[in-house]
Amino acid sequence: MKLKKFISLALLSLFVFNIQAQEGYELWLDYKKIQDTTVKKKYASFLNNIELIGNSSTIQAIKDELQLARTGFEFENSDPSGNSKLIIGIQSNLPSSLKSQIDTENLGNEGYTITSLNNKETIVISGNSDVALLYGTFGLLREMQQKNDISNLNIEEKPKIQKRVLNHWDNLDRTVERGYAGFSIWDWHLLPELIKPEYKDYARANAAIGINGTVLTNVNSNALILTPHYIEKVKALAEVFRPYGIQVYLTARFSAPIELGDLDTADPLDEDVKKWWKNIADEIYSEIPDFGGFLVKADSEGQPGPFQYDRTHVDGANMLAEAVAPYDGIIMWRAFVYSEEDPDDRAKQAYDQFIPYDGKFADNVLVQVKNGAIDFQPREPFHPMFGAMPDTPLMMEFQITQEYLGFSSHLVFLPKLYEEVLDEDTFSDGENSPVAKVIDGTNSNKKLTGIAGVANIGTEKNWTGHPFGQANWYGFGRLAWDPYMDSKDIAKEWLKINFSNEENFVKPMTDLLIESREAVVNYMTPLGLHHIMATSHHYGPGPWVDDLGRPEWNPVYYHKADKNGIGFDRTSSGSDALSQYAKPIEEKYSSPETTPEKYLLWFHHLAWEYEMKNGKTLWDNIALHYQTGVEQVEEMQATWEEMEPYVNEREFEKTSMLLEIQLKEAKWWRDACLSYFQQFSNMELPEGVPEPEHNLEYYKSIERPFAPGINPSW
């Protein structure tokens, strides 16, 4: 073999110099070269002539970002500005000629405007704070990344929710509970001295999508994070994040006063305990004046809490709230609680525990509620608490990390799931009271609002492992800013920014993203099935599991399959969890005929022969849903193969390999679940559904002790 002179230098150059970009490290801040010269000249004319008014670390961050964008877009100094100009400044600092044309009165502290003025020759980004200007700058750059027309801008944006935070379930040893993208990006051992570039890039990425807070530590918390040794490290991170408008929060272990050796009680009504937490707050705020506050998991899954002292959630939350109140700190008190003793339907318990305390929490407490009453399943009906606590600010907790949705190896576009929850009508304030209105405070005019996403971020070179995991982080941020956004629009936006705005790419890939969520529901838990995954790591199917210590830990508790049928009766003839919803829902869902089929087995136990809307039996429908899920993954593969021209080599290959895993596991779910349920149904598989590759014993024998995401402290 004789090598000719090498010819593909340009291509190789891309390969060598953009390895990091190819890996996806830049997230949605990869300012790609703009190929269209007309568009490029237009954009460059504004970015080559910028007036940036102000003087702060946030203003410096804006300047840095604009430089990165100019370089990435490959604007040249020779691209003329003509009379074009970009002016960035808070409204009160704008030149008087502009001031009168820009109204920021109703934008609050974080909202911004982007306005074309002076015969469209000037673009003005304004707002009432430097952080608002940063958001506005990211807003304009986002337009450019999508190659949108910027000739006549009139954008007014304002976040609808105040506290938009990521929850990191990161432990101090850098393991991440339910983490599937490597390990924790917080390198505690080397902080505060070593400030990794990732910390700043994390802040940039979050600010770009409007996230303004981050809880650094796991809800299953370690008290050591509250000691001066760690606070010094937290402070170092807070200083990196501050210019980007991001507050840091920590998780507070309720028993910390005892564990750190100072007291022998953690009773929230004890004066010494109160004083202890006030001291901790004083210490933290003296180092981190804009510290956000605490997130608390109390009296849940073995975590300590006020119950031990015969106190209530309100006692616990308000005691901590008092400690941080002088500094405008908040407490996020989690409602994910279920009792070790209570034999009642787990789905009902959080509601039962919290509803009596509606209106009793301090003003700076948010009660953080998971989107559904069980636990971040592929599909759950919205949590009934959202319709039942008008006088308590409820914070939404979504999970971005895919604990129950295939880890980081399955392509599942979660904004579609989030949207479904946010859109559901709670009827809490009459018709048209969707969850979104509860969360953003519209419904009862709440003064404090919040939304949290359990992060899918780790040490993987592209942060999230799966290249499409980035879309879920992105989409969470966008919905946190505006919970009424259409998930399809988010998909398009992300696809254009991340890959290409060519229609032949955006159209099929938008469809793929939107369908991906239904695919995972189909091949894992169709028709309202839930919590039937393997134990502990939750990797793969485990509907047969029936030997765990507590009934509600076992999959058989949730699907209740027997020869008579399958499903959890939550109507009045069963656990009556349905009664926790508003009347219109309760009435509609009380009969299987009027229950949306996607929730059918969540609320009803039905015979295998039960006839569904399509005229087929329940058994056939279950089997066909599993089969459809597998076929949907095959379609995703086929679509993806066509996308090679629009995607860089590394991300293309990686996604192809991951789709192989997803297909393998979709088949595993289908075959294992159908093998198991078939024992009870005693019915043939319908046409189109292949016989399982192995027998049930094989699937039951699969053990994966080193599946990722298990907390080593368990």
Added chain:
Amino acid sequence: MKLKKFISLALLSLFVFNIQAQEGYELWLDYKKIQDTTVKKKYASFLNNIELIGNSSTIQAIKDELQLARTGFEFENSDPSGNSKLIIGIQSNLPSSLKSQIDTENLGNEGYTITSLNNKETIVISGNSDVALLYGTFGLLREMQQKNDISNLNIEEKPKIQKRVLNHWDNLDRTVERGYAGFSIWDWHLLPELIKPEYKDYARANAAIGINGTVLTNVNSNALILTPHYIEKVKALAEVFRPYGIQVYLTARFSAPIELGDLDTADPLDEDVKKWWKNIADEIYSEIPDFGGFLVKADSEGQPGPFQYDRTHVDGANMLAEAVAPYDGIIMWRAFVYSEEDPDDRAKQAYDQFIPYDGKFADNVLVQVKNGAIDFQPREPFHPMFGAMPDTPLMMEFQITQEYLGFSSHLVFLPKLYEEVLDEDTFSDGENSPVAKVIDGTNSNKKLTGIAGVANIGTEKNWTGHPFGQANWYGFGRLAWDPYMDSKDIAKEWLKINFSNEENFVKPMTDLLIESREAVVNYMTPLGLHHIMATSHHYGPGPWVDDLGRPEWNPVYYHKADKNGIGFDRTSSGSDALSQYAKPIEEKYSSPETTPEKYLLWFHHLAWEYEMKNGKTLWDNIALHYQTGVEQVEEMQATWEEMEPYVNEREFEKTSMLLEIQLKEAKWWRDACLSYFQQFSNMELPEGVPEPEHNLEYYKSIERPFAPGINPSW
């Protein structure tokens, strides 16, 4: 503030496109643009006209590498070749006109030649295998990376040691025992489907320095790695590594036949056990035909082994050796053993256990011996086994990860340490029998030779955490290839390749690297002190620790400080470990006066007032060594500050921040150890040594439960 037009586009471009390069991901394969146009044209003339003879995955790897180099060096197609030509082919395939001029007869399978012929217009890389050509290609590229003159090459290189392997102490859950660079790069969960680009880049980097084997799993092993589920994953890695001449090895848990549920004994003389291991070998080799073999830690620190069945190391090793022998596999049997019951000096035990078996191991067994008899200390005398087993192939085990040398935050150039060990004369075959000659087989004409380095590699963006940690991986590889290399030459080579070949950089930085090893000895364990670090994680000083279960786990056991003095008497009046060395050493070291001062307290217990060669007391010398160590770090900082022009921004900043940590911890070691020892010496600190910042109780109270590198299974 008003922004002018941006002017520093070129600089920014570097920043954006070379983030990955700036992080150091490319290791020593970062082919930087060659600035000198004369040199560039010269090099390009050869690389623009290549004849590559052969057809294999290794030949393809050579082709890929040359393409990367051409692109990185920024050769252009317009750079003319004239009559220059690079020919790469195994000797028997060369055109007959060249064949006669190239002699590869004594090069074995891996050696190569790089020769200028035809009026220096042709460079020929040759050897006897495709892998030899790959090594030769890397050899030529290394010359270019250093900007060396290539006009008249006459290089003949051949590795002096056969098995040059990395030992990964990586667990299946991706934690790394003694790992300080993040977590394991082996993403077992997503193998075999997901082949990360890192796997190939790992192979390239290793091949470039001549490493030809890798043990993927921890010596504290898990039997599951031997199951088909994992072998499929190992196979996928082996296939990535194969073109690069790298064999994979696994660790074998001795009790695997029991743990995997097949047998109720692991007795190495039991026929079923023998058959079991043969089956395992058959299964592995049917999937991975070039599988290297097993590394075994048996009867050591709780690991299972043959002793339980009243069998010997020879019984255990030879049984496994028989299983892999049909496939040319080898067994690396570790000699790091010490008994739970034996009250004798731990330093003596491995020798006592192994010497009786000299000559008894099977031909395909290497006994793997740590460089010193205790455990990878900042300084140890060479292990006496190296001088005492003429009829057994001994494999050197060095530690690249810095368990006892400041983790990944201290800059310590380890090749200096390795060189010191390799150069020590064992007298095993008369004078001039250095350890290197034992390892490379020269001394007793060994047929099997090997060297291992415990890897310092992890998920950090630059693989090793500390930018200078790369130099230790690099240097290990170079010394594994040629254990007689001068560590100073290695330092220069690495500095030139990695940063700059400018004299103003290379000269001071070479001095810095060479001195860095003595610095860490000074501020941690001067004058032969050893094993006085904190418990378990080994992070920071802990000379006071005296409460651990076994005597030889406690630092007080090793320094034996009391009011009469300090040091471990290993002469005939003490443990007599000294008698394990050859007579000339024993005689010389039996008196403190003739013992090299660097080993003084390793072999002698001496009074605080003992007068040393400089006329000062032992106490003063100890204190001054600690102080010198701190000052050396300060000097390193001062030197580094001057190097900014030669180093990219990110690595410059990162190293600066890490040097801050190193200085802080050097002072911590000095102050803690001197506070502690001063209780016994009751002597003042000599002039020039500051009083400790805190009192002894403070240092004793420091707890760092989340220091990295602890094995979660402990």
